[in-house]
Amino acid sequence: MKKFWKVGFTAALALFLAACGEDEATSGKSKQVEAEPKEHTVTYMDKEYKVPAEPTIVAASLESMEDLALLGVKPAGALAVGDELPSYLAEDLEGAELIGDKRQPNYEAILGLNPDIILGTSKFQEDVKTQLEKIAPMMPISHVSTDWEANLTAVAELTGKEDEAKKILEDYKADAAKVKDAVSESMKDKEVVVIRLRAGNLMIYGTDLYLNPVLYTDLGFAVPDEVAAAKAQEAISLEKLAEMNPDYIFLQFEESENADKPEALDELQKNAIWNGLDAVKTDQVFVNSVEPLAQGGTAWSKTKFLEAVQQNLSK
Incomplete structure (x- = not known):
């Protein structure tokens, strides 16, 4: 009888201790879960976006892909270019599922990833914007270059990379100041312009667009009248460019943007008017000094273009 009592008591005690252990473990887990924020709010362009602490992100714009790559976030x-990740971002974004072309995201592919937030672009047409917002909140990353700090900061807050973003911004501004000091004297009376060959046409941009803020805001170069007058991306004739006759030209040519006129660059370089430009005659035309698909108004683009300017204009 005593033996039975001892066995029973021992078993009961073991069960009691096990139950206490489970309660403590459960309690610990509860406390741990409660300590972790379930979601946080990111404010971008006066709009709030609520996301989990570690959100599933779909990058439906090259602008956001550049910022994510620079922050080290996959x-x-x-998006794909030519059915694959853009070559200049492929290594940094390796493993990301392809969700359509930059002009037309694949809604089914995006839906299948069950995103918490979609990083789009302010260039989206209204119908694309509407379809994406049916899937998840869509943050339209601005294509206006002067919004680059707000863009990077928002993406950093979404991904917990605030410290990295702060350093990127500080480093860029410090580097820009050094380059400005290095070239200010030699570039005092010089005219510099960025031109993009798209669909066989020469395109220029307004002061606040594409790569231009690096030249005219960060480095303080004189703004050509034609650039000052441009409200967006605008075509410029070769004859008008000849009248403008800049001292330095950064020429961007991407094959995928000239699919119908693949020989556009070769034809331009053989043109007599082009070859009469001062920049051409003095060998001051820099073709694709930065990745031609670079969006311009991102920290990635600005950092790479600043390096190109330093390399080519501080000789």
Whole structure:
């Protein structure tokens, strides 16, 4: 009888201790879960976006892909160029699922990734914007270059990379100041312009667009009248460019943007008017000094273009 009592008591005690252990473990887990924020709010362009602490992100714009790559973040999905990740971002974004072309995201592919937030672009047409917002909140990353700090900061807050973003911004501004000091004297009376060959046409941009803020805001170069007058991306004739006759030209040519006129660059370089430009005659035309698909108004683009300007204009 005593033996039975001892066995029973021992078993009961073991069960009691096990139950206490489970309660403590459960309690610990509860406390741990409660300590972790379930979601946080990111404010971008006066709009609030609520996301989990570690959101599933789909990058449906090259602008956001550049910022994510610079911050060292791999999204669940990203856009393709020619059925694959853009070569200049492929290594940084390796493993991201392809979710369509930059002009037309694949809604089914995006839906299949069950994103918490979609990083789009302010260039989206209204119908694309509407369809994406049916899937998840869509943050339209601005294509206006002067919004680059707000863009990077918002993406950093979404991904917990605030410290990295702060350093990127500080480093860029410090580097820009050094380059400005290095070239200010030699570039005092010089005219510099960025031109993009698209669909066989020469395109220039307004002061606040594409790569231009690096030249005219950060480095303080004189703004050509034609650039000052441009409200957006605008075509400029070769004859008008000849009248402008800049001292330095950064010429961007991407094959995928000239699919119908693949020989546009070769034809331009053989043109007599082009060859009469001062920049051409003095060998001051820099073709694709930065990745031609670079969006311009991102920290990635600005950092790379600043390096190109330093390399080519401080000789």
